[in-house]
Amino acid sequence: MDAIRILGNYCSDKKPPAVNWIDGRGKSVVCEAIIHENVIKSVLKANAVVLVELNILKNLTGSVMVGVLGGFSAHANNNVSAIYIASGQDLAQNIESFHCITMMETVNEGRDPQVSVRMSSIEVATVGGDxxxxxxxxxxxxLGVKGSNKLTLHCYKCITQYALKSIKQCNHLILHSKKIMSLVGDDTYHLDLCDATCCSES
Known part of the structure; x- marks a missing residue:
């Protein structure tokens, strides 16, 4: 009797490998937003320069110092787990799907922070299991993705929205620039975030 191996574990299923951080697996998603200066001051009691410095020291430098692989963010894995449990995903895939890097820079003459979140290997399904x-x-x-042959970009959209919410630390920030891109092979998708459920505009 011969044992036929379909996978050689190079896919590194349910493990946090560098190859998925570099090449991606499932979907690779980028989500970004610009946050108004007045919201930063009134809600977070800070300014754009302070937030950019904090992101560098905590999410980037701190993560490098402890040898983190793919965890250069403000706990994106909490949000991934929440979405996975709610939508019946394989929760063990969290260890790959939480790969995330948060970048910040000042725009509009240094008044507003532009926040960018990149998640390189989000893995979701709409059939099977839970x-x-x-x-x-x-x-x-x-979400409009029940069953097979459905567009699953909505799932990635929700995950990246919640990842972005985790770095904002509140649920009523005013966003004046919103976009999400899903990059898969040669395909690029641009989705409008005006109907985002993770934040309410006021």
Whole structure:
């Protein structure tokens, strides 16, 4: 009897490998936003320069010092896990899908911070496993991706929105520049975030 191996574990399923951080697996997504100066001052009691410096020292330098692989963010894995549980995903895939880097820079003459989140290997499914449970199926149906042959970009959109929310630390920031890009092979998708559920404009 011969054992036929379909995978050689190079896909590094459910492990945090460098190859997925570099080449991506599933979907690679970029989400960015510009946050108004008045919101930064009134809600976070800070300014754009302070936030940019904090991101460099904590999310980037701090992560490098401890040898983190793919975790240059403000706990994106919490948000990935929440979406995965709600939509019936394989929760063990969290260890790959949380790969995230948060970048910040000042724009508009240094008044506003522009925040960019890149997640290189988000893995989601709309059929099989716990996606058939009643609550999880209802969540997928709410997103409009229930069943096979459905566009799953909505799932990636939700995950990156919540990842972006985690660095904002509040749920009522005013965004005046919003876009999301999903880069997969030669395909590029641009989705409008005006209907984002992770933040309410006021």
């Amino acid at each position: 996606t058939q449970l009643a609550s999880q199926l209802a969540c997928l149906n709410l």
